[in-house]
Amino acid sequence: MVHAQFLPLNIPEITAAAVTPLILLAAFYFYTRSKLLHVKDVATDGTPKNLTATWLVAVAMGILLILLALRAAAAHSLSSTVTNFFDSSLVLSLLVLLAWVYYRLTHQLRDFAPFLLPMAAALLILGVTLSFTAEPHFHDANPWTLVHVVSVLLGFACFAVGCMAGVVYLISESQLKRKDRSQWTFPKLPPLDRLERFTRHCIVVGFPLLTLGAISGIFRAVEDPHALGRDWYFSPKVVLTVVAWLLYASLLHVRLAPALRGSRCAWLSIVGFLFLLAVLIAANWMPHG
Amino acid sequence: MESMIPHSYQMLMVGINYRTAPIELREKLASGADETRRTLGELHLNHPHAEFMLLSTCNRVELYTAFLVGHDIPEDQLAAQLARIGSVPSELLMPHLYIHRGTGMVEHLFRVTSSLDSMVLGETQILGQVRDAYQLATSTATVGTMLHAVCQRALAAGKDVHENTHLSEGKTSVAGAAVELIGEVFDTLADKTVLVIGAGKMAGIMLKHIMAQKPRRLLVANRDAQRAGSLAEKFSAERVEFSRLDDGLTQADVVLSGTSSRDPILTVARLKNLLKPRQYRPLFIIDVAVPRDVEDGVTRLPNTFLYNVDDLSRVSELTRARRGGEIDKSTQIIQRHLEDFTAWLAARNSGPVVKALYQQCREISDRELTLLLTEHPELSPEQQQALRKFAHRLVGKILHTPVTQLGNHPAFERQLQLAMAVKELFRLTDSSSDDSGAKGAAADSAS
Structure with a gap:
């Protein structure tokens, strides 16, 4: 088994990755200040603030793509690029921003799309923060590794989007329960039932990916006992994954599902995601179990 | 030919709208594209030194003109032309007519494109209608320097107002506010069930607004079987026995309650018991009764939203207050555009x-x-x-x-x-x- 050297980060890379969240947060600020969140009318979409925000996100996406390309070039292969949390956070951020592009173009969830920006920013901030401790958690020729990385990242992105939908649901619900409309921070959000449906869709798509990621991870661990250590099944990474998996499974469970409606579904999507985040951090710190 | 300074223009418009003229008259004067083109051609033939545009919508018919000073067109001539479109006698039209001159005309058109002059404040349709009228006049070559400038600036001013104010936001009536709040919870009512408890006047008004959203089912529960029957008949609703109200509540997504009961009908305990049978589906309750039909604590139940008349009127008042501010803001935007235009005109003239x-x-x-x-x-x-x-x-x-x-x-x-x-x-x-x-x-x- 070959363990790669950690692909060292240079100052420009870290700086670029640290500036991008600021750009994304600025874009979010412009969106929430613009009419997008105030008015349903499609005809008034091209407000200057809105356009500024869109350009800012485009710039952020450009930076991320260049960063990833540089990292891939330095690692000499795409598959061995995403071997630590820093690189994973770049990919995850980009995936969340791709979701932003998609929902920005749809009519149904356009008012929700800007909320994906803080999520992309948070993932990047976490990536940069943890980059100083970053080590490659795996780098090998095991075919399960590729399956594991791809399915985990895609699943994670789904849950990240679902988590944000949950957050927006809770914001909207608390606004509605507070009744005093002058106090509403976000006067125009998608209807609650639409947000809930969307949260569930994210989990329905993310769940098989998470399952595939877990199974391929187990195969890897079994085939290569050194990768995670001997007692891999008790590693925090595995335990936390099982907890998150069970949480999401409960949402999809036919009997349990009805009771997990509305705010409960929203909370579950948030808590589940936090567990997954813990898994990623654990994997980053404790690559060998 | 009389010598003169070129490009000194005067502007004039005559028109009727939904405020000044009844629909019968507006209908007669409303003209389609072909008729508009014919009218414009005729006008241009009679007044080659003038520019014309005819704005004809279901709410207004307005004839805009700009002419070189010295080739003045009397307003009664324009009015007569307008009357000819609808084949109505000028005397009949005169009392309904309004006339704007010079910058007054420009300001009027700016207000029209900004929807400040519209029946529904904040509507954007008018912008398209003015654009169409302008394009039609351009294609018939009856628009020149002055109307080009006026129309383009009016469209820009309208766009500015629509983009930078919240004119169209929110509903100003209590019933409208209720419908809007339901929209914050439910995507559509097309697959939802509405339950009406009681049949007061307020509930009736509210119900009319809710029915416009076309819910899948409407259930009516009333102690007075006769009144329930008449309401059920009016809206082709299903009747629910008052003793079986819980069944109705289990099926309902939106509840409109307006009984004359002294005690709350929908208590926290009652709705809490129904959470499970309802499978925790969201429930939106509108309480229009005084004294109230629904206990306040209901709002603490999961996925349950309660708005009473006071809450709703606060929401609609807020919208009204905001709109007032938005109208001021729109007027300021229009004034700014108007100043730009007059500066341009001053330089031109x-x-x-x-x-x-x-x-x-x-x-x-x-x-x-x-x-x-x-x-x-x-x-x-x-x-x-x-x-x-x-x-x-x-x-x-x-x-x-x-x-x-x-x-x-x-x-x-x-x-x-x-x-x-x-x-x-x-x-x-x-x-x-x-x-x-x-x-x-x-x-x-x-x-």
Whole structure:
């Protein structure tokens, strides 16, 4: 088994990755200040603030793509690029921003799309923060590794989007329960039932990916006992994954599902995601179990 | 041909709208694209020095014109033309007619495109309708420099207002606010069930608004079977026995309660028990009863939203207050656009007069200077040059104040009068005489 050297980060890379969240947060600020969140009318979409925000996100996406390309070039292969949390956070951020592009173009969830920006920013901030401790958690020729990385990242992105939908649901619900409309921070959000449906869709798509990621991870661990250590099944990474998996499974469970409606579904999507985040951090710190 | 200063325009519009004229009259005057084109062509034939645009929607019929000063079109002639469209006698039309002149006309069109003059404040449809009317007039070549400028600026002003204000936001009636809040919870009512408890007047008004959202089912529960029956019949609803209200509540997504009961009908305990049978589906309750039908604590139950009449009127009042602010904001935006336009117009109207004035004065000074220099051949070239400079400066100094006054005059009408006065006093003749009507002006603006 070959363990790669950690692909060292240079100052420009870290700086670029640290500036991008600021750009994304600025874009979010412009969106929430613009009419997008105030008015349903499609005809008034091209407000200057809105356009500024869109350009800012485009710039952020450009930076991320260049960063990833540089990292891939330095690692000499795409598959061995995403071997630590820093690189994973770049990919995850980009995936969340791709979701932003998609929902920005749809009519149904356009008012929700800007909320994906803080999520992309948070993932990047976490990536940069943890980059100083970053080590490659795996780098090998095991075919399960590729399956594991791809399915985990895609699943994670789904849950990240679902988590944000949950957050927006809770914001909207608390606004509605507070009744005093002058106090509403976000006067125009998608209807609650639409947000809930969307949260569930994210989990329905993310769940098989998470399952595939877990199974391929187990195969890897079994085939290569050194990768995670001997007692891999008790590693925090595995335990936390099982907890998150069970949480999401409960949402999809036919009997349990009805009771997990509305705010409960929203909370579950948030808590589940936090567990997954813990898994990623654990994997980053404790690559060998 | 009478000599004149080119491009001094006057503007005029006559029209009727939903405020001034009944629908019967508006219907008669409303015209389609072909008829509009015919009318515009006819007008242009009779008044080749004028520009025309006809705005015809279901809420208004307005004829806009700009003509060169000296080729004035009397307003009754325009009114008669409008009457001809609908084949109605002018006398019948006259009482419903409004007339705007000069910048008043421009301001009116700016208000129209901003929807401030619309039946529904904040609607954007009118912007498209004005654009269509403008394009139609352009295609019939009845629009020239002036109406091009007016229309383009009106469209820009309208767009500015729609983009930078929240005019169309929110519903101002209590019932409208309720429907809007339901929309915050439910995507659509097409697959939802609405339950009405009681049948008060307020509930009836509210129900009409909710029914406009076309819910899948409507259930009616009332202690008075007869009243429940009549309401059920009116809205083709299903009746629920009052004793079986829980069944109705289990099925309902939206509950509208307006009974005259002294005690709350929907208590926290009752709805809490129904959470499970309802499978925790969201429930939106509107309580229009006084005293209230629904206990306040209900709002703490999961996925349950409660709004009573006070809550709803607060929401609608907020919308009204915001709208008031938005109207002020829109008016300010319009004023800004109007100032830009009048500045442009001032430069346009006074420019040729000013040019002709300078030209005439310089010609006089040059003539006198030549005469002086021939009479005094002893003057050295330096002295001659100094005299030339002096004459040039003198003309400039004398004309400076009147020209500034003319160019910067705030009132368009007054400025036009001044320009005409200067023209008359100095007997300014126009070297590049221009009798362009719409076509000439159109070419002018295109260049």
